[in-house]
Amino acid sequence: MTDNLVSRAPPASTAVHNSDIAEIFYRLAELLEIEGANPFRIRAYRRAAATIEDLPRPAAEMLARGEDFSDLPGIGEDLAGKIIEICETGRLGALQEVEARTPSDLARLTAVPGLGPKRVKVLHDVLGVRSVEDLIAAAAAGRVRKLPRFGEVFEQRLLKELKAARPVEPERLRLPVAEEYADALVGFLSSLPGVRQTAVAGSYRRRRETVGDLDILATAADGPAVAAAFASYPEVARIVAQGPTRVTVLLRNGLQVDLRVVPDESYGAALVYFTGSKAHNIALRKLGLAHGLKINEYGVFHGERRLAGGAEAEVYRAVGLPLIPPELREDRGELAAAAEGRLPELVTVSDLKGDLHVHTRASDGKSTLEEMAEAARARGYAYLAISDHSRHATVAHGLDPKRLAAQIDEIEALNARLSGFRVLKSCEVDILKDGKLDLPDALLARLDVVTAAIHSEFDLTAAAQTARLLKAMDNRHVHIIAHPTGRLLGERAGYPVELDQLIAGAKARGCFLEINAHPSRLDLDDIHARAAKEAGVLLAIGSDAHSTVGLGNIRFGVDQARRGWLEAKDVLNTRPWPEIARRLAR
Numbered sequence: 001m002t003d004n005l006v007s008r009a010p011p012a013s014t015a016v017h018n019s020d021i022a023e024i025f026y027r028l029a030e031l032l033e034i035e036g037a038n039p040f041r042i043r044a045y046r047r048a049a050a051t052i053e054d055l056p057r058p059a060a061e062m063l064a065r066g067e068d069f070s071d072l073p074g075i076g077e078d079l080a081g082k083i084i085e086i087c088e089t090g091r092l093g094a095l096q097e098v099e100a101r102t103p104s105d106l107a108r109l110t111a112v113p114g115l116g117p118k119r120v121k122v123l124h125d126v127l128g129v130r131s132v133e134d135l136i137a138a139a140a141a142g143r144v145r146k147l148p149r150f151g152e153v154f155e156q157r158l159l160k161e162l163k164a165a166r167p168v169e170p171e172r173l174r175l176p177v178a179e180e181y182a183d184a185l186v187g188f189l190s191s192l193p194g195v196r197q198t199a200v201a202g203s204y205r206r207r208r209e210t211v212g213d214l215d216i217l218a219t220a221a222d223g224p225a226v227a228a229a230f231a232s233y234p235e236v237a238r239i240v241a242q243g244p245t246r247v248t249v250l251l252r253n254g255l256q257v258d259l260r261v262v263p264d265e266s267y268g269a270a271l272v273y274f275t276g277s278k279a280h281n282i283a284l285r286k287l288g289l290a291h292g293l294k295i296n297e298y299g300v301f302h303g304e305r306r307l308a309g310g311a312e313a314e315v316y317r318a319v320g321l322p323l324i325p326p327e328l329r330e331d332r333g334e335l336a337a338a339a340e341g342r343l344p345e346l347v348t349v350s351d352l353k354g355d356l357h358v359h360t361r362a363s364d365g366k367s368t369l370e371e372m373a374e375a376a377r378a379r380g381y382a383y384l385a386i387s388d389h390s391r392h393a394t395v396a397h398g399l400d401p402k403r404l405a406a407q408i409d410e411i412e413a414l415n416a417r418l419s420g421f422r423v424l425k426s427c428e429v430d431i432l433k434d435g436k437l438d439l440p441d442a443l444l445a446r447l448d449v450v451t452a453a454i455h456s457e458f459d460l461t462a463a464a465q466t467a468r469l470l471k472a473m474d475n476r477h478v479h480i481i482a483h484p485t486g487r488l489l490g491e492r493a494g495y496p497v498e499l500d501q502l503i504a505g506a507k508a509r510g511c512f513l514e515i516n517a518h519p520s521r522l523d524l525d526d527i528h529a530r531a532a533k534e535a536g537v538l539l540a541i542g543s544d545a546h547s548t549v550g551l552g553n554i555r556f557g558v559d560q561a562r563r564g565w566l567e568a569k570d571v572l573n574t575r576p577w578p579e580i581a582r583r584l585a586r
């Protein structure tokens with residue numbers, strides 16, 4: 001962790017994180033939608049939010065370096081000005097204006113499952129709903145079902161949702177957001193006098209898809225001085241607990257950060273302990289006991305004698321094991337695998353030869369075909385599949401047969417100009433309710449790669465949803481199923497689907513499944529990616545990039561692949577294109 005971090009004092013503006021900027025734009029878009037503002041303007045704010053979320057660096061830092069935001073895809077002068085305003089003030093006047101004229105309860109209603117800003121607007125405009133109480137009354141009186149596209153089933157479900165005393169789930173941060181905070185914290189920590197090594201441990205280091213809190217480790221001779229100085233981090237809202245070598249704080253955004261300061265000779269042991277997982281720690285400690293050793297956060301001990309502790313590898317070596325990669329430390333068989341010398345050689349970002357899932361401006365992306373190809377090539381890829389949406393995805397401006405045919409021509413012309421790089425003709429074709437595809441076979445036959453996905457009818461039973469996916473794969477033009485469960489982290493669970501059957505069905509038909517690397521999807525997840533690997537189904541790791549910067553999200557998919565024990569050979573796009581082409585032939 002420490003090796004790729006430059007020690008730097010954080011700029012004064014680190015307080016504004018990319019996630020804060022994105023949240024402001026999402027909120028603005030939502031409120032404008034309730035007001036019925038111009039859809040293009042609303043979409044522009046959503047796209048800006050997504051672009052900011054995808055940035056590999058803090059916007060505040062870019063601003064400090066004098067970079068121009070209007071160079072980013074989908075960001076014009078006006079949006080660039082707004083980003084600057086947020087970076088400098090932490091606020092956006094335009095949002096405050098809209099907030100001032102929106103009833104606050106109305107804005108909160110969009111958090112009710114099933115209620116988006118469009119429906120909230122209708123409820124307000126037609127039924128005069130201004131609060132949760134108003135809505136319960138309207139639904140109970142049967143007035144909601146009479147609205148166009150609401151219906152009785154929706155009304156009943158809404159009533160149930162509104163009345164359910166849902167337990168408040170503790171909020172977990174998605175990895176890229178956690179990274180922003182972790183980088184800034186480590187930057188601050190490393191700038192403190194006397195700090196030697198630093199690392200972010202816990203679920204963050206294991207690359208779980210979301211993290212509950214950040215566990216930071218530092219080594220220093222004077223622990224108490226470092227712990228005290230850390231508590232003065234500018235973003236700290238509250239100190240939860242403080243001891244001589246440990247401090248727990250809550251940041252202004254609610255994120256908890258645990259810091260432990262240890263001496264250098266305990267660094268490895270503490271890193272093992274705080275990286276976890278708890279289940280892995282317990283299993284490791286048990287293994288230690290079997291060797292007559294005590295393993296804790298201070299070191300590995302035989303009686304009073306310390307045998308190891310300075311480096312992680314020493315700790316594992318003390319019980320006869322090689323170093324286990326953090327992503328595997330979940331007590332899912334990694335200790336036995338290590339003991340038997342069969343730890344997987346985990347896939348890395350540099351193993352990937354190309355990306356099989358990206359969008360362009362033709363559907364809902366922000367960059368052009370050429371820009372995407374250029375950016376992919378600059379990443380060192382040999383190929384890039386252009387997989388814009390098909391027509392059924394109307395909100396995403398999906399391509400009809402005519403537009404896709406035109407894109408095919410465009411790609412062929414582009415390939416004629418490029419050497420050493422290949423743009424693949426592809427499509428993310430919608431799977432319709434009955435399992436049929438949204439585009440004619442004759443057109444699909446002209447594509448290099450066909451990725452099929454569900455973007456509608458999430459309410460079917462697991463059996464029906466599974467049958468729908470299997471039916472789609474029956475079409476021999478289909479190669480890959482994108483984001484197989486459709487979940488959106490922190491927003492919605494996936495549609496119900498029998499993943500074992502889906503995996504077996506893919507195997508039987510010679511199809512592949514995707515690990516969608518977008519940090520809000522990460523779908524398939526680690527567990528099911530591993531199940532697919534074990535069933536002999538290769539996984540395609542796709543960025544689902546909607547702009548050139550989005551290509552960088554691929555690493556989050558690789559993280560989950562690693563958590564799923566995947567090696568380069570288990571991944572489709574670690575192979576050169578001619579080999580993939582052979583495997584796609586059905």
Ligand code: DGT
Pocket residue numbers: 201202203204208210211212213214215273274275276277278281282
């Ligand atoms: P999170 O924060 O919910 O995403 O997950 P973690 O894994 O980061 O969990 P956290 O922050 O509660 O604790 C960090 C690490 O500290 C955890 O992975 C293992 C270690 N740890 C915490 N509590 C215990 C414990 O009771 N026993 C053992 N052996 N280790 C623990």
Ligand code: CA
Pocket residue numbers: 202203204211212213214215
């Ligand atoms: Ca944690």
Ligand code: CA
Pocket residue numbers: 202213214215258
């Ligand atoms: Ca913790």
